[in-house]
Amino acid sequence: MSNDAIAMMKFQSRAKSTGMAYLLWFFLGGLGAQRFYVGSAWVGALVALCTISGFVLLFPFIITAAVSIFDLFTLPSQVRKRNAALMAEISQGGGL
Secondary structure, three states: OOOOHHHHHHHHHHHHHHHHHHHHHHHHHHHOOOHHHHOOEEEEHHHHHHHHHHHOOOOHHHHHHHHHHHHHHHHHHHHHHHHHHHHHHHHHOOOO
């Protein structure tokens, strides 16, 4: 099997899907699941923290809502960026 075929198989096994990102956003967006999925763990943790603390305070809910609205329009580009980084990692010899 050629190196290109192996690289493509590695990429396809680890690539992210825009559809899955939107499903996570819709069902678990308040916990930042879509951000964890596309590799933005810090933002995902911030969203989760704001949601959890938002049950006591109002301001964190505003942050969660703002991130959710932002993600509604930018998830496709976030997925493309994550997949491009993955392809660069694989092509430089990294991978599974």
